[in-house]
Amino acid sequence: xxSLDGRLASALPRRRLASGAPKAARRRGPGDPVxxxxxxxxxxxxGLLGMSPEGLLELxxxxxxxxxxxSAPVGRELIELVALETGRSVSLQHVDAVPxxxxxxxxxxxxxxxxxxxxxxxx
Numbered sequence: 001x002x003s004l005d006g007r008l009a010s011a012l013p014r015r016r017l018a019s020g021a022p023k024a025a026r027r028r029g030p031g032d033p034v035x036x037x038x039x040x041x042x043x044x045x046x047g048l049l050g051m052s053p054e055g056l057l058e059l060x061x062x063x064x065x066x067x068x069x070x071s072a073p074v075g076r077e078l079i080e081l082v083a084l085e086t087g088r089s090v091s092l093q094h095v096d097a098v099p100x101x102x103x104x105x106x107x108x109x110x111x112x113x114x115x116x117x118x119x120x121x122x123x
Contacts, residue, residue, distance in 0.1 A: 033091040036079055043070035045079060049088055059085060 034048050046056040053070045060067045063085065065078045074082075076092060083090040103111075 033089040034083075035093055036090045037093045037095045038076060039095045039097065040074050040079065041070065042067045042072050042074050045074050045082065046070075049082070049086055051086065056082065 036045060036048055040048075042056055042060070043053045046053040049056070057067050057070070059082060060074075060078060063078070063081050065075075065081070067074065067078075079090060079092065
């Protein structure tokens with residue numbers, strides 16, 4: 001398929017490596033701290049640590065903290081336990097989960113116009 005500007009999808013830059021880990025995680029050395037958001041899924045944590053999601057699920061099970069799936073949220077304590085077991089240092093990032101107030105009329109007037117999104121659904 002082609003993107004909106006006419007480039008082929010194969011010519012677009014790839015965001016992840018074949019292993020599924022973000023490029024930034026692959027470039028880090030084993031001693032460098034990994035930035036992990038406090039609200040993190042098992043699959044995302046596995047990618048940040050450079051391991052497979054299945055490996056993370058098995059490790060969590062062996063630590064006595066079973067996770068249901070890759071999309072299951074991982075608590076702060078389990079993130080730290082997994083980091084200790086894998087020999088990685090992690091730095092937890094605070095995530096602002098509080099909704100922001102609605103923009104004022106002046107702020108709304110400054111926003112660029114966007115074409116409407118139309119979705120067709122059928123059987």
